[in-house]
Amino acid sequence: MRLNPAERARIASRLTQRDYDILDALHTHRVLTTAHIGGLFFTTQTSRRARTRLLDLHRLSLIERFRPHRRNGSAPWHWVLAPAGAHILAQARNISIDDLGYRHDHVLSLAHSSRLSHTTGVLDCYVAALTIARITPHAALTTWWDERRCAVEWGEHTRPDAYARWHHNDTTIEAFLEYDTGTETLDRVSAKMTGYANLAAHSGLITPVLIVTKSDARESHLAARLRPVLTSDVPVRLTTHAQFTSTGPLGYIWRLASPSHDGRHRLLDLAHL
Incomplete structure (x- = not known):
């Protein structure tokens, strides 16, 4: 998903520095659970504010989520950087998406990775x-x-x-x-x-x-x-x-x-x- 300048400006106006930090962390670590993001950027790993903000970023199409299959119980949400989020992050760094080194196919492969x-x-x-x-x-x-x-x-x-x-x-x-x-x-x-x-x-x-x-x-x-x-x-x-x-x-x-x-x-x- 490529964003035109107007769309990038509209989305950027709704983001805080913490949002950019979350996008940057998702790019660096490739995948983070809700608890990881809560512990890194909010008060606790079970922060309700973390869950709410992640849903906001998801609605803006900046991040994607998946739940890996478990035989017993349900896994937590796992969050990855979406193409639009990569473009916003590259813009914030004043570099191209190619220089950022983002590959959407690599990100999606994590959902089925044996090393997850x-x-x-x-x-x-x-x-x-x-x-x-x-x-x-x-x-x-x-x-x-x-x-x-x-x-x-x-x-x-x-x-x-x-x-x-x-x-x-x-x-x-x-x-x-x-x-x-x-x-x-x-x-x-x-x-x-x-x-x-x-x-x-x-x-x-x-x-x-x-x-x-x-x-x-x-x-x-x-x-x-x-x-x-x-x-x-x-x-x-x-x-x-x-x-x-x-x-x-x-x-x-x-x-x-x-x-x-x-x-x-x-x-x-x-x-x-």
């Missing part, structure tokens, strides 16, 4: 990390790179699902994130540690790997499988999706892969373990 739950799971972690940083005194999430950006930076050695940097008080914490949906074999997940070890050897930097699993049982099984392959060059910590999203990454949610499993630790304590 993985993508939204990583985004759950991003929203939780940003939300807890906002309400924690002297804390900030200063960097979050997605899988594509990580591939550009470190693809020769490994491809994390995300890279994050937090500041908390006088401490800076950096980490790679691996989001485990349970669809890959334990051996395949374990094999990824070789890439992180190679990166550490090449860069001389020790960066922890944080693995977020879908369940307690998966976390335990993965920890057991990782023990024989872990080295001091690759500090690995594990938690579950439920703990990460409810407590946030700065809380006492991280366990070691050691058989003793001596409780949960904070990210702030990672350097001392």
Whole structure:
């Protein structure tokens, strides 16, 4: 859908800076649920104002939505950037739609992608990390790179699902994130540690790997499988999706892969373990 200048001007007059931020986030992350947008741009993930505003943007044909099929219950609305929204965003950036790099067919393919739950799971972690940083005194999430950006930076050695940097008080914490949906074999997940070890050897930097699993049982099984392959060059910590999203990454949610499993630790304590 191409908009003529008059239509673009009419729509632009009805948009706030937050609306542009939502369009920009949809372009950057490709897909966001209502809860993601509520957590990123409104008071809470369950914000009624978020739902209302998303419907307004939908009626303006700037965003589209879909609900992936679930065997049990219904999935939340998933939002993507529509062609008209891409044109409005490109206009705001003073670039062409081609320079924006928007492909409507790629956006629509997300609705049927086998990686959709993985993508939204990583985004759950991003929203939780940003939300807890906002309400924690002297804390900030200063960097979050997605899988594509990580591939550009470190693809020769490994491809994390995300890279994050937090500041908390006088401490800076950096980490790679691996989001485990349970669809890959334990051996395949374990094999990824070789890439992180190679990166550490090449860069001389020790960066922890944080693995977020879908369940307690998966976390335990993965920890057991990782023990024989872990080295001091690759500090690995594990938690579950439920703990990460409810407590946030700065809380006492991280366990070691050691058989003793001596409780949960904070990210702030990672350097001392």
